[in-house]
Amino acid sequence: MDDDSRLADWERRTDLPLVIASLVFLGSYAVHVLLPGLPGAAHAFFLSLMYAAWAVFAVDYAVRWRLSGEGPGFVRRHWLDTVVVALPLLRPVQVVRTYESIQRRRGEPRLALHARVAAYSALSISLLGFSGALAVYQAERAAPNATIRTFGDSLWWTCSTLSTVGYGDYVPVTTLGRFIAVGLMACGLALLGTVTGSFSSWMLQRFSLGEEDDRPPES
Structure with a gap:
């Protein structure tokens, strides 16, 4: 299996988990910001969810970089993904792109x-x-x-x-x-x-x- 097919297979398998991680990150961050009166243990729990989701984004980025075989050129060609790893609050916006790719692969009417x-x-x-x-x-x-x-x-x-x-x-x-x-x-x-x-x-x-x-x- 060549690099392109392995990368495509990885992206296909991780589309839905990344969408879930994006929503978990945004929801946890919203609770952390909007409900400052929660007990310390609750804030620690939601912070843990945020960092776990962030780790998922970083691992996905690293794996796709490795499978692409592009070396440093991957950062330039996938600049938005690079920005998202540094600023994970932008990750939920990529849900739109993920939804589009899922529809295209399934051949659903658009x-x-x-x-x-x-x-x-x-x-x-x-x-x-x-x-x-x-x-x-x-x-x-x-x-x-x-x-x-x-x-x-x-x-x-x-x-x-x-x-x-x-x-x-x-x-x-x-x-x-x-x-x-x-x-x-x-x-x-x-x-x-x-x-x-x-x-x-x-x-x-x-x-x-x-x-x-x-x-x-x-x-």
């Missing part, structure tokens, strides 16, 4: 391209926004002179940041919070650009079809 772009972008924005809101809330809630004091404030700020509106009523004051803000701005621009481009392409196709229908039949 939505039209433009509908898939819109649906997957919406899901990505939701997962990214929730993860970003949790991280910003954890970084900002106890900071001096912070304006983001509740998770509701953080959600509102995240929505305005991802949409590139930026009202300015809530702003991060910590270095970590501002770093997260820059990442959310970049992701918001990229996702909105993707949706806008897909919608524009769909509109052009519809107009092209309309013009063809309006043409008189050739004699």
Whole structure:
């Protein structure tokens, strides 16, 4: 069995476990951040789940690197996976890509391209926004002179940041919070650009079809 087939077999076998690990990581992190009043043993349990899921991501990355046979080039070609290992809060966003690959392998009917772009972008924005809101809330809630004091404030700020509106009523004051803000701005621009481009392409196709229908039949 060559390297490509072994890598494909590994990815096929680990798709579902990685999705479960992603959701476990996000759920454990949410409980850890949103319920600070839990007993210490409960926090330790959820932290253990987070670190275990993180270890799963790291092992998967290492195995795929080894099976790819690409050496250091694997890091460059799979830069998103590399970023996810360093910033595991982004891992749930990859659930979208995993779902797409599972559907493709099973030969299940899929939505039209433009509908898939819109649906997957919406899901990505939701997962990214929730993860970003949790991280910003954890970084900002106890900071001096912070304006983001509740998770509701953080959600509102995240929505305005991802949409590139930026009202300015809530702003991060910590270095970590501002770093997260820059990442959310970049992701918001990229996702909105993707949706806008897909919608524009769909509109052009519809107009092209309309013009063809309006043409008189050739004699």
